[in-house]
Amino acid sequence: RNGNSPDYNIVLLGELGVGKSALTVKYITRRFIMEYDPNIEDTYTKHEDIDGTEMCIHVMDTYDKEDSDPLRYLRWADGFMVVYGITSRQSFDKAREYLESVTQYLKANSKDSPVALVGNKIDLERYRQISKVEGNTLAQEFESLFFETTAAEEFEYVEDVFHGIIHEIQREKGDR
Numbered sequence: 001r002n003g004n005s006p007d008y009n010i011v012l013l014g015e016l017g018v019g020k021s022a023l024t025v026k027y028i029t030r031r032f033i034m035e036y037d038p039n040i041e042d043t044y045t046k047h048e049d050i051d052g053t054e055m056c057i058h059v060m061d062t063y064d065k066e067d068s069d070p071l072r073y074l075r076w077a078d079g080f081m082v083v084y085g086i087t088s089r090q091s092f093d094k095a096r097e098y099l100e101s102v103t104q105y106l107k108a109n110s111k112d113s114p115v116a117l118v119g120n121k122i123d124l125e126r127y128r129q130i131s132k133v134e135g136n137t138l139a140q141e142f143e144s145l146f147f148e149t150t151a152a153e154e155f156e157y158v159e160d161v162f163h164g165i166i167h168e169i170q171r172e173k174g175d176r
């Protein structure tokens, strides 16, 4: 890789089962893996060339246990993706908690890293519990980006989310 291509770190947060691993694996490999070990927490790397700019994207797919230290990703991340499933009210309530702790950390540390609220599983429209308006309203409350997506359909749904947050990271770092 080009020695001076920048590194950007993105972390995925959210309740177990919302599709963090599915979104991560889809972004890295373009494939939808139906059953991914829920106990795995790992970081993956992808080289990107966006609009002629090379970069190295590192994605941390988290698995939060009771005793996990949130500082492991809070310090590390340049951008945050807080994921819920549009079919789960409980995961949406959990997303609010993640938004609260992330934004509180950023404020306390005078950081301006972008945060995106991501409603996943829009292929399951008939089981939808959280409307797009409700998702958007929560995102606005935390001044975060908002996306709805699916890991189960075309790659572009997932790519749009990652590229959207990468653009904001570039802007925030003055790289663009």
Ligand code: GDP
Pocket (backbone or CB within 6 Å): 014, 015, 016, 017, 018, 019, 020, 021, 022, 023, 033, 034, 035, 036, 037, 038, 120, 121, 122, 123, 124, 149, 150, 151, 152, 153
């Ligand atoms: P995680 O615990 O947040 O990492 O969630 P996983 O990525 O392991 O996904 C949990 C379950 O939801 C798995 O059975 C996935 O196949 C499924 N899943 C993840 N994303 C989607 C999606 O966009 N659409 C559908 N229909 N299922 C999904």
Ligand code: MG
Pocket (backbone or CB within 6 Å): 020, 021, 022, 036, 037, 038, 039, 040, 061, 062, 063
């Ligand atoms: Mg997982």
